[in-house]
Amino acid sequence: GAVVSQHPSRVICKSGTSVKIECRSLDFQATTMFWYRQFPKQSLMLMATSNEGSKATYEQGVEKDKFLINHASLTLSTLTVTSAHPEDSSFYICSGEGGNPADTQYFGPGTRLTVL
Amino acid sequence: GQNIDQPTEMTATEGAIVQINCTYQTSGFNGLFWYQQHAGEAPTFLSYNVLDGLEEKGRFSSFLSRSKGYSYLLLKELQMKDSASYLCAVRDHGYGQNFVFGPGTRLSVLP
Numbered sequence: 650g651a652v653v654s655q656h657p658s659r660v661i662c663k664s665g666t667s668v669k670i671e672c673r674s675l676d677f678q679a680t681t682m683f684w685y686r687q688f689p690k691q692s693l694m695l696m697a698t699s700n701e702g703s704k705a706t707y708e709q710g711v712e713k714d715k716f717l718i719n720h721a722s723l724t725l726s727t728l729t730v731t732s733a734h735p736e737d738s739s740f741y742i743c744s745g746e747g748g749n750p751a752d753t754q755y756f757g758p759g760t761r762l763t764v765l
Numbered sequence: 766g767q768n769i770d771q772p773t774e775m776t777a778t779e780g781a782i783v784q785i786n787c788t789y790q791t792s793g794f795n796g797l798f799w800y801q802q803h804a805g806e807a808p809t810f811l812s813y814n815v816l817d818g819l820e821e822k823g824r825f826s827s828f829l830s831r832s833k834g835y836s837y838l839l840l841k842e843l844q845m846k847d848s849a850s851y852l853c854a855v856r857d858h859g860y861g862q863n864f865v866f867g868p869g870t871r872l873s874v875l876p
């Protein structure tokens with residue numbers, strides 16, 4: 650299957666700082682990328698959907714000014730958590746798909762964010 | 766809106782067969798996916814159904830009935846490494862073709 654990478658895999662930061670997470674599709678062009686958040690023992694919660702070159706579409710309840718998403722190319726999307734707080738601590742997972750309706754989403758390995 | 770239900774937890778014995786059910790309600794069904802997720806890791810794709818019937822892939826099979834809004838994932842010859850969460854996800858026309866994930870079923874395989 651297709652490969653998606655995320656960097657960093659784990660980050661610990663102080664409250665009030667900003668953290669950038671990169672998501673790359675390594676062997677396919679991801680026309681759409683998704684960002685999810687997952688709290689312990691819970692399922693994936695979609696945060697936003699982004700298409701290359703356009704603004705991201707955020708799910709209800711997700712602050713677009715706090716979670717900045719940039720999808721600059723068909724292989725790269727970034728999520729920046731601005732002014733992070735302890736309640737933002739979570740497992741952040743990105744995924745990409747190639748645009749074919751039969752395509753599954755290919756998930757990155759996830760980023761564990763801990764805000765102190 | 767969308768609603769996807771799965772049992773929260775299941776337990777089975779090594780070598781046995783287990784069936785994980787998923788029921789869904791969507792406004793524009795366009796495919797159902799099953800994923801496996803080990804603790805602390807990202808989900809990995811297992812199967813895809815868009816038409817009614819059974820799709821078999823090795824020890825894993827997935828079934829879909831669109832009229833009933835029902836799917837199941839069947840795991841045969843269970844191994845200890847199959848202990849994981851299993852996520853049912855539905856692609857929804859009415860949701861911008863996005864995926865809606867169920868709550869996941871945590872499967873524990875016992876020796």
